Structure formats: C-alpha cells, structure tokens
Amino acid sequence: MSSSIPETMQALRVSNAGDSHYKLETIPVPNVEGSQVLLKIGAAGLCHTDLMVMDGSFGGVYPIVGSHEPAGTVVALGKDAEKNGTAKVGDRVAALLPKDPCGECSDCKLGDWKYCANVKYGGINVDGFFSEYALVEAKNCVVLPDSLSFEQAAPLTCAGITIYTAIKKAGLKPGQILAISGLGALGHLGVQMAKAMGLKVVGIDARPEPIAMTKGLNLAPDLLIDATKTEADAAKKQIADLREDGYVGWDGADVTIIAADALPAQSYAAQITRRHGHLILVAQPPQLQFDFRNFIFQDLTLSGSLHGNEVNLKETVELVDKFGIISDLSRFKIGQHEEMVDSVHREGRKGKSVLVFE
Numbered sequence: 172m173s174s175s176i177p178e179t180m181q182a183l184r185v186s187n188a189g190d191s192h193y194k195l196e197t198i199p200v201p202n203v204e205g206s207q208v209l210l211k212i213g214a215a216g217l218c219h220t221d222l223m224v225m226d227g228s229f230g231g232v233y234p235i236v237g238s239h240e241p242a243g244t245v246v247a248l249g250k251d252a253e254k255n256g257t258a259k260v261g262d263r264v265a266a267l268l269p270k271d272p273c274g275e276c277s278d279c280k281l282g283d284w285k286y287c288a289n290v291k292y293g294g295i296n297v298d299g300f301f302s303e304y305a306l307v308e309a310k311n312c313v314v315l316p317d318s319l320s321f322e323q324a325a326p327l328t329c330a331g332i333t334i335y336t337a338i339k340k341a342g343l344k345p346g347q348i349l350a351i352s353g354l355g356a357l358g359h360l361g362v363q364m365a366k367a368m369g370l371k372v373v374g375i376d377a378r379p380e381p382i383a384m385t386k387g388l389n390l391a392p393d394l395l396i397d398a399t400k401t402e403a404d405a406a407k408k409q410i411a412d413l414r415e416d417g418y419v420g421w422d423g424a425d426v427t428i429i430a431a432d433a434l435p436a437q438s439y440a441a442q443i444t445r446r447h448g449h450l451i452l453v454a455q456p457p458q459l460q461f462d463f464r465n466f467i468f469q470d471l472t473l474s475g476s477l478h479g480n481e482v483n484l485k486e487t488v489e490l491v492d493k494f495g496i497i498s499d500l501s502r503f504k505i506g507q508h509e510e511m512v513d514s515v516h517r518e519g520r521k522g523k524s525v526l527v528f529e
C-alpha cells in the first residue's frame with residue numbers, strides 16, 4: 172500500500188443489533204485486493220436502511236461500518252482492478268455497493284445483480300462507507316464530473332438511483348403526469364428528475380417542512396399537495412387540471428410513486444391515480460394497506476422498484492449534473508455522528524443527512 176495511506180482510520184460502527192447510535196472507533200484501513208479499489212471517502216449518506224441495520228432488521232453480522240452511499244477519490248487499485256473497470260488512481264467516483272453477486276444466476280447474467288439471492292450489501296451485510304477509507308469493486312464505480320461535489324454525489328448511489336429507476340419504470344412520455352408521494356430524500360430528487368425529463372409532476376406530502384423545501388426547488392413540481400389539507404377527491408380534480416386541453420382519458424395521475432412509509436399515504440396514492448394507472452412502491456412500509464377495489468374496479472397495477480446498476484447510476488449522475496438537480500442536505504462531521512442519527516428522528520426533518528470528511 173502506498174505510504175500516503177495510513178494504517179488505521181476512524182469509522183462509525185454498529186456494535187450490535189438494537190443499538191441506537193454508532194460507535195466512533197479506530198480500525199485498520201482495509202487491504203485492497205483483486206478487482207477492488209480503495210476509496211478515500213469524501214462523503215457518505217445516511218439512509219433509512221442504515222437505521223434498519225441498527226435495529227437488526229436484516230439480521231446482519233456485527234460490528235459493521237454503516238452507510239451504503241459512498242463518494243470519494245480512488246487512492247489504490249487491486250491488481251485486477253484495471254481489467255474490471257475504468258477507475259484510475261485520483262479519479263473522483265460514486266460507487267454502488269454489491270458484494271459477491273454470484274455471476275451465474277439469470278439476473279446476474281442480465282446485469283441486474285440487485286435481484287441476485289447471493290448478493291451482500293456494503294453497510295448492510297459487509298462494512299460500508301462511514302469510514303475514512305473503504306473498498307468497492309472497480310466495475311461498480313462511476314466517475315463524477317468535476318462540477319458534482321462528493322456530498323451531492325453520495326445520495327445518488329441509493330436515494331438518487333432508486334427514484335431514478337422507479338421513474339424509468341413508470342415509462343411515461345413527456346407531458347404525462349407522474350405523482351410522487353413522500354418528498355423526503357428520494358421524493359424531492361425524483362420531483363426534479365421527472366421535471367427534467369419533461370413530465371408533469373405532482374408532489375405529495377403530509378409534513379410542512381418537505382413541502383416548503385420542495386416548493387423552493389428550481390425544478391419544482393407543477394402541483395404540490397398537502398395531504399392533510401386536501402382530500403384525495405379534490406386532489407384528483409386539481410391533477411385533472413394539469414391535462415392539456417382536449418385530453419381524452421381518465422382523471423388522476425398516470426403513475427404514482429410511493430416513497431412515503433406512512434400507511435395513509437398508500438390509499439391516498441391509489442385514490443389520486445387514474446383508472447388503469449400504475450402504482451410503484453419504493454418505500455419499505457411495515458405493511459401494505461390497500462383496498463381491493465383499487466385493483467379490481469380501478470384496475471391499478473402495483474409494482475415494486477429496487478435500486479439499480481452501474482448503467483443506471485451513470486445515467487443518474489449525468490441527469491443530475493446536466494439539470495443542476497440538488498439534494499437538500501444536512502452535513503455532519505464524524506464527531507457529530509450522534510447528532511446525525513438523531514436528525515433522522517427529529518420532528519420537522521427534511522432532505523438528506525450526509526457525513527462529510529475533510
């Protein structure tokens with residue numbers, strides 16, 4: 172390893188399932204091997220999934236370094252890294268998190284390793300990126316444009332790519348109507364992406380802070396709905412007003428992406444979606460609460476959407492850079508990690524919490 176890379180580093184680890192906070196520890200810098208690259212982390216995002224790692228939802232191995240949203244500089248290459256990717260020492264990259272996809276199953280062969288039964292995830296089943304250095308596979312790195320900061324790039328590797336692939340799955344043409352329910356870390360990025368793609372966009376939330384933040388975006392939605400103030404029927408009428416004159420079709424959004432965990436958001440989303448429309452679930456709520464009528468009489472289709480691959484991340488980075496799409500960030504240094512975790516539970520929270528390294 173090069174002399175500029177220290178032997179130890181600071182890292183935030185979950186010691187045991189059920190812990191409410193990370194422990195700031197000094198651990199060895201991992202050795203780079205095979206097709207891996209070593210990143211000096213510039214920024215790493217905190218995702219809802221990280222809290223599920225803390226509460227033991229994934230039954231993982233502890234202790235474990237948190238975060239699966241890394242962006243940083245490549246500082247060392249394994250001996251096979253050059254054959255397996257384009258990342259070079261000195262490149263600024265964002266990276267995805269799969270470890271050990273089998274390479275043999277149908278999804279691996281088709282490039283959709285996210286569905287591989289064998290795949291493990293950084294920050295979930297293997298050490299993640301809340302550390303000064305971390306390993307990723309060369310082939311899962313996407314080089315960043317100079318204009319994109321690490322702190323803006325990090326959330327794209329989970330929140331950004333997840334909402335981007337969900338919008339692609341919606342398969343809408345410019346002018347069609349996409350509603351996004353939940354204007355948190357994913358939703359407020361999604362609103363901007365969908366506007367950049369030429370869609371008519373409806374943003375829905377039940378919390379004042381995300382609504383105010385979304386209203387202030389350069390790529391703000393065409394219609395912003397506070398679900399605590401507007402009944403679904405009234406919302407559907409407002410959505411109908413977004414249609415071009417002469418539109419022949421059904422009232423309501425063509426597709427609604429559910430990015431909110433709150434249970435009432437589900438039936439609201441179903442009610443504001445047009446007959447024969449499509450609901451796409453990216454949130455991970457504790458349960459689903461739909462009425463059979465939504466599917467039988469309204470002919471809705473419900474699908475889930477999961478994360479994405481390197482191609483999707485590259486497209487996400489390009490779209491974000493081209494249109495100046497931004498995450499509303501709260502920044503924390505490693506010594507403020509308790510405050511960072513508490514920020515997620517705080518009343519009135521909005522946007523994305525990111526750990527930044529100097």
Ligand SMILES: [Zn+2]
Nearest residue numbers: 218220329330
């Ligand atoms: Zn995530």
Ligand SMILES: [Zn+2]
Nearest residue numbers: 273276279287
């Ligand atoms: Zn596989």
